[in-house]
Amino acid sequence: MGGHWADFQYEIYLNGMSGAVPRLPTDLTRLEELTERRLGPGPVGYVAGSAGAGSTARANRAALDRRRIVPRMLRDVHERDLSVEVLGRTLPAPLALAPIGVLSIMHPDAESAAARAAAARGVPFILSSASSTPLERVAEAMGDAERWFQLYWPKDPEVARSFLSRAKAAGYSALVVTLDTPMLAWRPRDLDQAYLPFLHGVGTANYFSDPAFQAGLAKPVHEDPNAAVMHFVGMFSDPAKTWPDLAFLRENWDGPIVLKGILHPDDARAAADAGMDGVIVSNHGGRQVAGSIGAADALPGVVEAVGDRLTVLFDSGVRTGDDIFKALALGARAVLVGRPYAYGLGLDGQAGVEHVIRCLLAELDLTLALSGHAGPGTVGPGDLVESAV
C-alpha cells in the first residue's frame, strides 16, 4: 500500500510505545496560546491580531463552523490520493503555505525554515514581498521545490519590475498579487502596543537589497536606515491602482498570476477578463476590513462566477482538516493556511511547520476517508449542510 497522509496518526502512536508524545499539540488551535507564552505579547499580538474589534476573524470561523459535513458510507476509501491540479501543476495535496511577512519575529530562521518545511512535504511556499529574508536566499533553501512569490505592488514601477525579474530568476513559478492591502487596516492590538515590526526594519529585506529601491534613496540604507524604512512604508503598496493596471503585470510576468483578496463575484469576473489565471478568496485572515463577509461565505459566489475560467483558491480561518474539506466542498481547488504555521515556526522552527502541515493533511485525509471520499475530486456542495450553530 502506498503511503497516506493519515499514516502520521500511527507514526505518533508507535512513537508513543517508546514513551514519546508529539512535541506540539495535534489540535492546532492550541498553538497560539503556547506561542504567546514562549514569545511574549508583541510578536504574537501582531500575528494573532486582526482588524477592528475582530468581527471578520470571527466571521471566518462562523462561516466554516456553520457548515457541517454529511458523511457517506460504503464507498471504498481504502486507497486515497489527495493530489490536485493547480495552475498547470500537480500538487500532492490541496494545501499551500500563505504569504506571511516578517516571519523573523517568530523565529530567527524565519522564511527559510518555513520554506524548507514546505519543500520537505511537497507543499508550495508562497514568499511574502515583506519577508525578513531576501527572496534569493529563501529560494536557495528550497532546492527545486515549488515556490510562488507574493507581490505587494509597489508604487515605483521600477521596483515592481525588479521584484518580478528577481523572482523569476530565483525560480518562483507563480505570482500572487495581494489586492486587499493597499494600506494596513486599523489593528487595535498592534496600536495599543505601538508595535509594528517593519518600523524596526523587519520585513524589508527584499526592498533594502533591491537596486531599484536603493535608487530612490538619498543615502545608502546603512547610512540612514530610518529614511529607508520610511521610504518602504510610503511605497510598499499603492492605493491608486485600478483594474487596467493589471496589464503591467501581464506584460512583466510570463507565468501564472493569481489575485489574492477577492470576495465579490464581479471582481472575480474582472480578474478573468484581465487575463489572470486564478483568484484567492480571502479577507487576509480578518486583518483588513473589519465587518467584512466571512471568507467561506464569499466562496460559493466566486466559484459560480469564475469556477470554469479560473483556479479558485481559498484562505482565512483554516485551522483543521475538516475546514479544508469544507473549502473544497464549496468549490476551492486548494487552500492556504496562515497563522498556524507561523506559530509552528515560533515554537519549533522548521520541525514545527512540518508538524502543522502533517497534522492538517493527516486530518484532511481521515476526514475525506471517513466521509466517503478517496480524494478531493468527488467532494462538492452536496457534502455539506448549513446549520444554525
Ligand SMILES: Cc1cc2nc3c(=O)[nH]c(=O)nc-3n(C[C@H](O)[C@H](O)[C@H](O)COP(=O)(O)O)c2cc1C
Ligand atoms: C502576521 C501575518 C502577516 C501576513 N503577511 C502577509 C503578506 O505579507 N502578504 C499577504 O499577501 N498576506 C499576508 N498575510 C495574510 C495571509 O497570507 C493569509 O491571507 C491569512 O493569514 C489567512 O488567514 P489565517 O491566518 O486565518 O489562515 C499575513 C497574515 C499574517 C497573520
Ligand SMILES: O=C(O)C(=O)c1ccccc1
Ligand atoms: O500584516 C499583514 O497582514 C501584512 O500583510 C503585512 C504587510 C506589510 C508588511 C508585513 C505584513
